[in-house]
Each structure stands twice: as structure tokens, then as C-alpha cells.
Amino acid sequence: MEIPAIVGGGLVVIGVGIGIGSIGKGAMEAIGRQPDATGKIQTVMLIAAALVEGIGFAALFAL
């Protein structure tokens, strides 16, 4: 039986969701510990989230 390509798309979205979720979690914990560094943590968080998201989009567009 052939697995439709959209299943792969779903898997990619799951992976990216977990990835961005854990980045957000890490950032929140870091801000909780070091509220003074909020700005720096947010910047790094956004860059990391964008990188993960980029991989997700690359995979989705390859469908």
C-alpha cells in the first residue's frame, strides 16, 4: 500500500511543532530564571524558531 505524501507533511508539522514548542518552553524557563535577560533571550528564541520553521517549510514545499 502506498502512503500518501500528505502523511509526510503531517509528520513534518508534528516535528516542527515539538521543536518550536520546546524552544518556547526553554525561553520561558530562562526568562523565569533571568528576567533581566528577557530581550536577549527573546532574540535568540526567535532566531532559533525561524530556523526550525525554515526546515519545516522546506520539507512541506518538497511535497
Add this chain to the structure above:
Amino acid sequence: MPKRLYKNFLIFLLSGLTSLSAKDPETLESKNGSDLKSEIKAYILHHLEDSYYFNLMSYTDNISDKKVYVGIPLPVIIWDNGLRVFSSAKLNHGKSVAQSGDNYYKLYHGKIYKTEADGTINYDESHHPVNVKPLDFSITKNVVSILFTALIMLLLFKGLADSYKKNGMIAQGVGRFFEPLVLYVRDEIAIPNIGQKHYKRFMSYLLTLFFFIWFLNLLGLTPLGINVTGNIAITFALALLTFIITNFSGKKTYWKHIFWMPGVPIPMKIILAPIELLGVVIKPFSLMIRLYANISAGHIVLMSLISLMFIFRNWLGSSLSFALAFSISIIEILVALLQAYIFTVLSALYFGFAVEEHNDHDDH
């Protein structure tokens, strides 16, 4: 009282659901059933592409059964043994053949092909047109949007610069809104990533990049139907600029880290060199894909949710999809800023790698 409210709410919910079947069947089934879905699909795909017309809306006239387009035709400029300029109204959305001098042109799937006077397009066996495609320099919808954005940016920031001259370094009017953003790009993006010594050279590019992408993203959310940053050719050009600037400002340390990574054993150096060389291309490539994919995905989601209103056509479904479309629109405003920010930060990061100098710790 709460019980009664609850009951009323249930009745409201049920009436929403049942009104689907209560609607007159003629409009739903005979004409619009699956036809509507494919029309919506075609409409969304059409929206994502560049066009020779600045279309605001189009509808099918009930009496004459013809498609009516509301919008502005834009000039077509092509090079085909000489410059040829004519209005895109002549192409008539691919329905008629445009004559320019003694040459004939026809629009087929959004591209202009040279044809004979009768306008036939010949295909090869895989159904690709074999007609000649002339060099195209047309002022398309995207070009108009870019020129418009450039004009807005010129007026806004020229005004900001002039107000500094007049009032002794105090911004005036709308410049008061943009001054903190300019300072943000300098203090939070350029200086930390590039360094105090070199950042000034890149400021003009980074500022242009940030505001250009941001304004175009925001323009894409207006009902004008502009989709510039969701076009891969535009993001390719932006990423290419970053690529060129990075590699042309690359110092000795930058190239050394690519071809002969210091501080690792020699077999690793040989393995790392091609990977690092690939990375030089992959970095701007990911910039291109990220912006393109984010914006076009946002447009597809937004247009699909809006289209759902026309598919449901009942109180419950339509109001739900309206609420969803509304909240996604607000998220898209955030994404518009975020993508401009990410593109600028990553460009600054790459410039930072290029101009970095390791004079103090060579063993790294």
C-alpha cells in the same frame, strides 16, 4: 436565567447547523457545489502569482455570463527585435491576441508568447508551449507594488532625515514612530551582530531590507491583493544581495574558516571544507525559502478561511470562519514584522561572520 441563556444558545447553534439544508437547493447544487471549490482553488493560486493586471476583483456577470474584471491594466514592455510597449488590456486576460507592429502576442498561463495572427499556441508532447517567449520587462503588479513601496519609503525617511536638519536632531510627525525602529535596527540588530567597528557600512542595507520587507508584507494584508514577498523571485533577489554583500566583504578570517578551519585535525579540515562551502550557499537559500514560504503560506491560509464563508453559507460556519480569518489576520500582522526582523537579523549575523577578525586569539 442561566438555564434559559443556555437553551437560547443551543437553539442558535442548531439553527446554524440546520440552515445548511434549509437553503434553496438551486444555488448550492446545480451551479456552485463542487464548482465553487475549484473556483476558489483557482482564485487562490491565481492570487499567489504575478499578473499583468492590477486586479481588484472579478465576477461573472449573470446576464451575459461573461467574466468581468475590475482593475487597472498595466503596461507590457517586451524586447523582441526591438522594444515593444503596449497596454495589457490588449491581451484581454488571454482571450484575445495583442498586436504590436506586425508581431502578435498571446497570454497563456500568465506568460506572454509570440504567436501568428490567429493566436494558436503549439505544444510539444509533454504539453509545454513551443512558441517563442520574448524577453519580458513588463511593469507587472509586483513591480508596481515595489515602486509604490520605494516611493513611500523615500518620502517617509527623507522627511525623517530633513526633520533632523531643521529641528536640531528631533524627529517630527510620523518620523517619531519610525525613529525608535531605526534605532532598534542599529542598537539591537546591527551592533550586537556585526560589531562596533564595522556596523556602519551595513546600516543602509539593513534598514532598507527591514522596512522594505515589512512594508511589502503589510501591503500584502490589505485588500489590494498584493503578494510580493510571497513571490520566490523577489525573495531570491533579496537573498542574492545578502549573499553578494557577505562574500564581497568577507575578510581573511571568514575565508580561512571556510577552507581551512583552524583548530581541528587535518582530516577533519578536509571534510569540513566542502560542508562549509556548501553552507555559504545554503545560508542565503534558507533566507529565500523562509520569507517566501511564510508569506505565501499565510496568504493561502487566510484566503482559504475567507473562502470557507462562501462554502458554508450559514450563520454558524460563516461566523466561525470569519472569527478564524480575523484572528489569523492579526497573527499575520505579527508575522509580517517578525519575518522582516528575522531576515534582517540573519543578514546582520552573516555580515558579522564575514567581517569578524580573530587577531587576539588565533588558536580558536
